[in-house]
Amino acid sequence: MELHDVWFVLIAVLWIGYFFLEGFDFGVGVLTKLLARDRAEKRVLINTIGPVWDGNEVWLLSAGGATFAAFPEWYATLFSGFYLPLLLILLCLILRGVAFEYRAKRPDERWQTNWEHTIFWTSLLPAFLWGVAFGNIVRGVEIDARKEYVGSVFDLLNPYALLGGLVTLTLFTFHGTVFTALKTVGDIRLRARKLALALGLLTAVLALGFLGWTQADNGDGASMVALVVAVVALLAALGANQLGREGWSFALSGLTIVAAVAMLFLTLFPNVMPSSLDDDWSLTVTNASSSPYTLKIMTWCAGIATPVVLLYQSWTYWVFRKRIGTQHIAPDLPHGTSDVPSDSAADVPSDSAPDVPSDSARDVSAGRAH
Structure with a gap:
């Protein structure tokens, strides 16, 4: 196998990791409107992803950086042709991070409500737009003989790509609902399981x-196997959810994402961006890749850095592995009673919640445990 083939596989793995992790992340953001009934439940949902959401985005940065270095022609054509939707995704990710950080800075109800609206929309839109983007990549877009995109943004809004957007939106929201059932206790956990079925x-x-x-x-044949795995895993996730086996349900919903994204890359190879105008104008792993020396250096760097990233991210999930519920959330302080944001006051001592570590019980709506 040539190095450019290896890097195609590695980039596929990075995107799979990103959608697996950021998928439930986006899903929980959408659930702040679909599932949460009050401010306390919204805070519970945000707490479930508070310690990990920013770490999940590392996979996107890695995927983008690897594409830029390993396949510069692919990167250039993709980011110029898909400029507006990718810019919208980027703005959503920026605003989403700001919303997590600033939502708890003031106890004012209107302030917090506005940031909660922001979390919802900046979770929903990227979840939809990623499906539209990958739908167009697999379907093929208007690339000319100079390897440049010559279509318009409206060409990207075709039925196949829009259906792809609906699939990623619903799949990520389902993934987030199963994650919520896995990470919470009480009534919100039961309602999450019920919503996961629908x-x-x-x-x-x-x-x-x-x-x-x-x-x-x-x-x-290979893509057909991936399709079957995706469908069977999704149905099995539904069954596990009905049996109350949230851990298995989450693992199987994640397997659905892995198999579905793998299928897209299997149907794409050896192209990286097909041309709908002429097959000879398509970008492939051969004509879009960097030099062999560049790929060799990248391979050494990835071999050293990747295990480190996996270790520290795995450790984060292990530390914040316990369930939380509304009983672990401190009540909001009356407006004007303190300069300290009300959410940061929710540091629950470990002896008052024996099944939840004190760090996990902390209201991390600012994006991470303090």
Whole structure:
């Protein structure tokens, strides 16, 4: 296997990791409107991802950086042709981070409500737009003989890509709902499991249509195997959810994402960005890659850095592995009673919540444990 083939696989793995982790992250953000009934439950939901959301985005930075270094032609054409949707995703990610950081800085209800609206919309829009973007990459876009995108932004809004956007939105929200059931206690946990059933069934219908369409257009034997794995894993996740086995349900919903994204990359290879105008103008792993020496240096760097990243991120999830509920959230302070943000006051002593470590019980709506 040539190094450019290896890096195609590695970039696929980075995107799979990003969608697996940021998928439930986006899903929880959407659930702040769909599931939470009051401010305390919104704070519980935000706490479930507070210690990990920014670490999850490292996978996106790694995927983008690897694409830039390993396949500069792909990076240039992708980011110039998809400039507006990718810019919108970037703005959403920036505002989302600001919302996590600033939401708890003031006890004012209107202030916090506005930032909660921001968290919802900046979670929903990227979850949808990533599906639209990858749908267009797999389907093919208007690339000319100079390897440049010559279409318009409206060409990206085709039925196949829009269906892809609905699939990622519903799949990520389902993934986030299962994660919520895994990470919470009490009534919110039970309602999350009930909502997961409805979302899972909707996701199964949309995903089967999208993946079946993909298989019919570009599939082969390997992609068919990935399609079957994705569908079976999703149905198994629904079954585990109904049995109250949240850990298995979350693992299986994650496997659904892994198999679905793997299928897209399998149907794409050896192209990295097909041309809908002429197959000879498509960007491939060969004509879009960097020099062999560059790929060799990248391989050494990745071999050293990747285990370190995996270790510290795994440690973060281990530290914040316990469940939380509304009983672990301190009540809001009356407006004007303290200069300290009300959410930061929710540091629950470990002896008052024996099943939850004190760090996990802390209201980390500012994005991480303090």
